[in-house]
Amino acid sequence: MRVPSISACMAVLVMGCGGNNTATTPTSATIPTPTAPTAPVALSVIFSGRVVDYRTGAPLPSASVFMSPANTHTDADGRFTATVPNPGSYSVYINARAAGFVYVTGPASRGDVLVDTGTCISRYGVIIDNTTLQPISGAKVTIGPGTNIGSCSTSGxxxxxxxxxxxxxxxxxxxxxxxxxxxxxxxxxxxxxGRGIGGVLRTDVALKHR
Known part of the structure; x- marks a missing residue:
């Protein structure tokens, strides 16, 4: 009996057995096109307030109001509208003079600012929950020790x-x-x-739950 040569067997293995022996060309893998990152959603907040004289309660018309990057002016009734990039705490300057800081929580934020260029002393503002940003009613405010020349209200x-x-x-x-x-x-x-106290400054407070 004639024994098939090794080369013949190899040929059979390469060609396959019957059927269509046409070789299939592999297709190249599809590479997904990278997606551009989504731009962050703007969280800008538009809110309003009023600038008044601390001693008289009279409005301050045409006063400059600066809360970086917001820069605006009051109208004839001392009112202003400002836009800040995000909710948060902002230093406020009235006519280039530091007037404290405001915690902007949303469109309903109370942006009122009291101004005094003399020797009056006051701390005022809004007390909120630092997580929900909601106002807290009934918080007790104190200044001490040794400043028994005035009083503090509880928050409304x-x-x-x-x-x-x-x-x-x-x-x-x-x-x-x-x-x-x-x-x-x-x-x-x-x-x-500090040692003693002076000036009229807005001082907003964000309280933290225990």
Whole structure:
């Protein structure tokens, strides 16, 4: 018997057995086109407020209001509208003079600013929950120790509070002075004012749950 050669067997293996032996050309893999990153959604906030004289309560017309990057002016009634890029805390300047800081939470934010160029002393603003950004009503505000020339209100339904310490001939001297805010189930909030206290400054407060 004739034994097939090894080369013949190899040929059979290469060609296959019967049928269509046409070789199939492999197709190249499809490479997906990369997608451009989505631009972040703008969270700009438009809100309003009013600038008034602390002593008289009269509106300040045509006053410049700067909260970087917002820059605007008040109308004849002291009112203004400003746009900031995101909710958050913003330093505010009235006629290029520091007037404290405002925590903008949304379109309903109260942007009112009190202005005094003399010796009046006040701390005021809005108290909110630092997570929900909702106003806190009934928070207790204190300034101490040793500044018994005025009083602080508890925060109202809109979170608004005021500490009015009068208009002495000079800044109130004293030892370390601290602005404090307390509310049940929230951590104590404090801000060091320095040795004594002076000026009329908006000071918004964001309280943190325990």
């Amino acid at each position: 339904s809109d979170g608004w509070y005021r500490c009015d310490l009068g208009c002495p001939s000079t800044n109130v001297p004293g030892n370390t002075t601290v602005l404090g805010v307390t509310y049940p189930d929230y951590e104590l909030w404090t801000k060091l004012e």
